[in-house]
Amino acid sequence: MGQHIPHIDQRSLIPAAHSSRSKRMDLETSRFSEVLRNSEQQLKITKHAQQRLNQRNIKINEETWQEIASHMQLAKQKGITDSLVVTSEATLVVNAKNNTIITAMNREEASSRLFTNINGTIILD
DSSP, X not given: OOOOOOOOOGGGXXXXXXXXXXXXHHHXXXXXXXXXXXXXXXXXXXXXXXXXXXXXXXXXXXXXXXXXXXXXXXXXHTTOOEEEEEESSEEEEEETTTTXXXXXXXXXXXXXXOOOSOOEEEEEO
């Protein structure tokens, strides 16, 4: 009456081709996740901001841009939408929600300004 069915390790029933396909899919998924993460950190610069950077001869190196992008992601996670980013080269008004640089000014120019509609500040000095 009471038939006993032995426990079978179902992993041993999966063909080798399937497990390698699974590993390949995991690798593709992780690559996609990395690309998505990188694209989420990709900064956009408005035409206005680019003009201000050019007019004011503001030069920001790649390392600083990456640091700005990273901090903008942290700000976004904390619910900050519009932020002021202060670096040694410039002061930027950014929309963290959209990863967009709105405008730029040099540090001297920014020292005498009042900034409104900002709900966070990122200082990179």
